[in-house]
Amino acid sequence: MSTERLFSLRNPWFVGAVGITAGLFVLTAVGGLIILPFAQRDVTFAGIWDAICSAAGVPQARSSANPVQPDFKISTVVITPAMLSNPSQESIGRGATLAQQCAICHGPVGVTRADSPNLAGQYAPAIYKQLKDFKSGARVNAVMTPFALPLSEQDIVDLSAYYAYLPRLPAYHPDQGRPAPRIVVNGAPLRNIASCGSCHGGLDNKTGSPWLEGQSAAYIKAQLEAFASGARRNDISQQMRNIARQMTPAEIEEAAQYYASQPPHLQRASVP
Structure with missing residues (x-):
């Protein structure tokens, strides 16, 4: 069989192979660039082209004066590696005073036996972000939200500095012979x-x-x-x-x- 006949439109096998390949490509493109982006429950797109650009990783410049906004509050906290890295002793001391309100859930020294998170030795930016999100409503909790609402920016910085200053709970994995998951x-x-x-x-x-x-x-x-x-x-x-x-x-x-x-x-x- 010659090459010319093999790649001819008269060859049903060639036409079928090309058709199946093209069909799979179209299905994959539609599924990955349109269906899956719209399937996300917490993302809103202005249209199909917006979804395609998002799936492809292309930033979409919006000409509209009213960009699409999510129907829930999002975190607006910006975290940098250097933030809260050198707290003053005064800030840590103020944080220790404020933290007395937190002891019932997080323990008097940031370690608790309840199902609340241990805060002793926690990274300061992590604590800062969560308190800011509780205050703004980006994260909601029946206990933490009322506590965070009256906190000032300085209060949040001081609490973050204090808990980061405390000695961290050491890692303890009793079955050392068993590998981590x-x-x-x-x-x-x-x-x-x-x-x-x-x-x-x-x-x-x-x-x-x-x-x-x-x-x-x-x-x-x-x-x-x-x-x-x-x-x-x-x-x-x-x-x-x-x-x-x-x-x-x-x-x-x-x-x-x-x-x-x-x-x-x-x-x-x-x-x-």
């Missing part, structure tokens, strides 16, 4: 999931991301599930929502249990 160390690259440790300590830290060692398993699990469902939406650039949606329930449980490992004297007493 893959989701913590390696992530899941095929699902676009970075390793937990690359942002939340252990391997590296991304500015604004909290240290997770020693946190309550129930708290970590609840936050991952809230990100996955869209109930919590104050993460930077939707990164945690995109990750949590791709995590399996087993991976969420593994990560929560791994980070929650605590020394015996800090573990909550089990209920018989």
Whole structure:
């Protein structure tokens, strides 16, 4: 058979192969550039072209005087690596006084046996961002929102400085012979999931991301599930929502249990 006949429009096999390839390309393009962007529950697009540009990573210049706004409050906090890096002793002292109001949930020295997060040694930018988001309404909690509303900018800075100054709860993983979960160390690259440790300590830290060692398993699990469902939406650039949606329930449980490992004297007493 000659090459000319093989690539001829009279050859039904050639026409069929080209048709199937073109059809798959069109289906993939429609699904990836149109259907999947519109399937996101917490993103609003002005039209199909806007969705295509967003999926392709192309910034869309809007000529309209009224750009599309989400129907929920978003975080407007800007975090930089150097912020809150050199707090004064006066700021830490003021934070210690303010933190007396926080002790009932977060413990007198930032370590608690409840399912509230431990704040001792937490990164100052992480605390700052969450308090600002609670105050603005970007993150909502029945307890934290009323507490954060009356805080001034200086109050938030002082509290962040104080808790960052306290000694951090040390990592404690009693079963040293058992490797850490893959989701913590390696992530899941095929699902676009970075390793937990690359942002939340252990391997590296991304500015604004909290240290997770020693946190309550129930708290970590609840936050991952809230990100996955869209109930919590104050993460930077939707990164945690995109990750949590791709995590399996087993991976969420593994990560929560791994980070929650605590020394015996800090573990909550089990209920018989």
